[in-house]
Amino acid sequence: MTEATQTNGAHGEEPSRRDFIYIATGGTLAVGGAFTIWPFIDQMNPAADVLALASTEVNISELEEGQEITVIYRESPHFVRRRTAAEVESARDVNVASLPDRDARNFNLGDGAPATDENRSALTAEIAEGVEIDDALRASLLVTSANCTHLGCVPTEGAGDYNAWFCPCHGSHYDTSGRIRRGPAPENLSIPIMTFISASVLRLG
Ligand code: FES
Numbered sequence: 538m539t540e541a542t543q544t545n546g547a548h549g550e551e552p553s554r555r556d557f558i559y560i561a562t563g564g565t566l567a568v569g570g571a572f573t574i575w576p577f578i579d580q581m582n583p584a585a586d587v588l589a590l591a592s593t594e595v596n597i598s599e600l601e602e603g604q605e606i607t608v609i610y611r612e613s614p615h616f617v618r619r620r621t622a623a624e625v626e627s628a629r630d631v632n633v634a635s636l637p638d639r640d641a642r643n644f645n646l647g648d649g650a651p652a653t654d655e656n657r658s659a660l661t662a663e664i665a666e667g668v669e670i671d672d673a674l675r676a677s678l679l680v681t682s683a684n685c686t687h688l689g690c691v692p693t694e695g696a697g698d699y700n701a702w703f704c705p706c707h708g709s710h711y712d713t714s715g716r717i718r719r720g721p722a723p724e725n726l727s728i729p730i731m732t733f734i735s736a737s738v739l740r741l742g
Contacts, residue, residue, distance in 0.1 A: 598736075616681050616726075631716075699713060729742060
């Protein structure tokens with residue numbers, strides 16, 4: 538038997554009370570260390586408000602003409618509608634000067650852009666490098682906030698004077714471009730930042 542083995546044998550004895558105190562102290566330090574380190578690690582994780590800014594990707598390839606889906610972006614519902622040609626035409630056939638809100642309310646354009654249907658549609662979305670996407674498809678896509686600009690209710694699809702969106706809470710009528718036409722809502726439904734990251738995926742944010 539070697540000396541090293543004998544030494545190990547001595548450590549193999551039942552731990553004395555003093556050993557136990559050392560072990561217990563070491564354990565406490567290790568746990569205490571973990572609690573001390575955690576706040577620093579936690580600070581490195583994205584804060585909730587940063588996560589809330591995350592983007593949302595929408596697969597538009599399965600959206601048929603006349604179909605609409607609701608997606609969550611920045612914790613708020615948003616309508617994504619692929620409009621019919623008739624819906625686009627009726628939205629374009631409107632004199633902007635006659636609208637209650639003449640601003641496009643489109644974050645892709647900034648303040649002051651007129652509320653034409655072209656300025657409200659996904660024609661204003663950025664297109665990632667190398668992506669090819671049909672103009673008619675871009676013009677047909679409308680993405681808006683799904684919160685009424687009066688007090689935030691979610692309007693009903695395919696209803697109201699314009700057969701588009703109607704907010705039943707206090708009677709606001711939006712047209713097929715998501716523009717307020719009648720009722721107490723003060724503004725058009727807002728349009729988020731959008732990018733076509735492929736021919737079938739539209740990213741919000
Ligand atoms: S919340 Fe929509 S009309 Fe009041």
